[in-house]
Amino acid sequence: MSAPPAEDLVRQWEREQARLRQQVVEEDTEDWQRSPDFSGLERVGGVDLSFIKGDDVNACAQLVILSYPDLxxxxxxxxxxTLTAPYIAGFLAFRETPFLLEALERLQENQPTLLPQVVFVDGNGLFHYREFGxxxxxxxxxxxxxxGVAKNLLQVQGVYKSEEHQxxxxxxxxGGDSFPLTAASGKVLGKALRSSDRSSKPVYVSVGHKISLDTAVRLTHSCCRYRVPEPIRQADCLSREYLRIHFPAADTGIKE
Incomplete structure (x- = not known):
């Protein structure tokens, strides 16, 4: 069976995003989230996909679990x-999520006691075209x-790299200072966070699921040794190291 035309696929994915968007919980649901020092939080996860430069189909899907607060x-x-879904802006999740879910399922099957209590994702959550990153x-x-923690600003819903933003x-x-990313509608979709005293360039934090924005920002800051929170940084480093070892002749590209 041939793949549906791009416009049909987009409409299908928009419907799926709208359906799943109704299930997002934008508030704290766990006891540790309400604790000033996140008492009870012991395991934080990070996920990422790394590609060989010039190949946007074959990737290393990475899951890492860190201790908390020691990281x-x-x-x-x-x-x-091997990614099978096409890349269409705003629909990255349809390419990547299946493989990240598989990694979490392998963990659940092999070492369920290490299942993360929260997962950091290299990308956006509610700070997205349709509030479903x-x-x-x-x-x-x-x-x-x-x-969701993005390294670059997604210019969406009236949020731009304007002089005011700069x-x-x-x-x-x-480190720890932030300001809201407010959509044209007036809704706060995320926050720009200075994650480290040593880095003046912010990261962009938004709710993924089952956590409030303020808690997400506070937790992100607590997980930052450098600019990028450690679960994402380790996932990125480990996936690139895997590619370097298994594909030594390939250029894995450089991430900031």
């Missing part, structure tokens, strides 16, 4: 996968609390 690696799963998609389908970034004085 030491407890578990890692690197798996080469990769972190929301993975959260709803896995049932786990998820936080001045707000400049006003972030220290």
């Amino acid at each position: 030491e690696v407890l578990y890692e799963d690197s798996q080469m996968v 990769l972190a929301c998609h993975l959260g709803v389908l896995s049932g786990l609390p998820c936080v 001045s707000q970034i400049a006003a972030l004085q220290r």
